[in-house]
Amino acid sequence: MNRTAPTHRSPEEVFRHGLRLLLDQDVAGWIDLWAEDGVFEFPYAPEDRPRRLAGKPAVAAYMRAYPDHIELHDFPELTIHRTEDVRTIIVEMSAVGRLVATDGPFAMSYVAVVTVVDGRITHYRDYWNPLGIPASMRG
Template sequence: MSAPTSPAELYRHSLRLLLDKDIPAWVALWAEDGLMEFPFAPDGWPQRLDGKEAIAAYMRPYPDHIDLHDFPDLRIHQTSEPETIVVEMRGVGRMVETDSPFDMTYIAVVTVRDGRFTSYRDYWNPLAVQQSGTDFTGSNR
């Protein structure tokens, strides 16, 4: 497969990798100095991951906690900056430990340079997970 050329194509490709549970390939889409931020993260949860290695450490156990099945309602919005997109989507699947349903709405602001993610601000709703009593971040919390 040829490398994705636009931010929207790269993002769609990254979702396919998450569904395939290919976290190493997902991490490979990041620039070495990439920044992932969670502006709504509650106390005790990471708010900022600096660099590809920190992002890899955070994401490595993800498939052990959440079994993603689909990303319905995906909408990717172009911005006035060609390298930046705004993404609206849902992630659905199941929580591995409890076998309960997982259904989360996300909004993300994503910047891509030279075919790699450089910035990803993930505006997920931590209240949805806290209300379910589930900790899907393992030791990363």
Template sequence: MTAPMTPAELYRHGLQLLLQKDIPGWVDLWDEDGVLEFPFAPEGWPVRLESKAAVGDYMRHYPDHVDMHDFPEVTVHETTVPETIVVEMRGVGRLVESDTPFGMTYIAVVTVKDGLISSYRDYWNPLAVQQPGADFVGAN
């Protein structure tokens, strides 16, 4: 019997799935009652997704909007709560519709329960997608 992945291992595995454009595999890392939050979401964008199904619906078309090439900078910070990590990272790729380079810095607070993501707060910069011609998953 293998030990379950640590929150950091699970998170890094999830990044690899995103790079492989395996969205169903990424969604499978979520608890059925998992919550994805975007505290800095601009008006008209989702602020809170409640359930694995809602996360899956939101992420389903991600590769149609962003062709993610790499996460060249990923730093995982352990917290005093073993199930919770804080992640600083940078993702790079291209925006599919405009075929322009994409780069975003993220900070995420992620909690894992029973080997699955139960809470994910994504502190991304909404100003990066409010520029003219910006194209990003989640936009109306």
């Protein structure tokens, strides 16, 4: 069911809506923002983690357990840059929250390049720092 993203929304609107869904732990809603053939890439992922997910089912499988690991509380820093391609934005942001397994704090900075076509994410390249992976989420 595509209940979260009508077509023809700007990349910035889709991205901001996705952040709200993640804060609400609505992973199913976040996945609904994706195009069926969307690609999620992690160029700096460690060898034991996926570097490329192709298709909405692969994104869903990867994200399904996210709330079991991290409870996001806020994105205190968020800057969205437009590019010459109106479908693509570059995002600089930080996220803070709680690690579920340890009840400890979570903090991570990200740079993402996100392309949205007809209100759906078609490509998301996430440049997060693998050195920042909490020990409770490794292996």
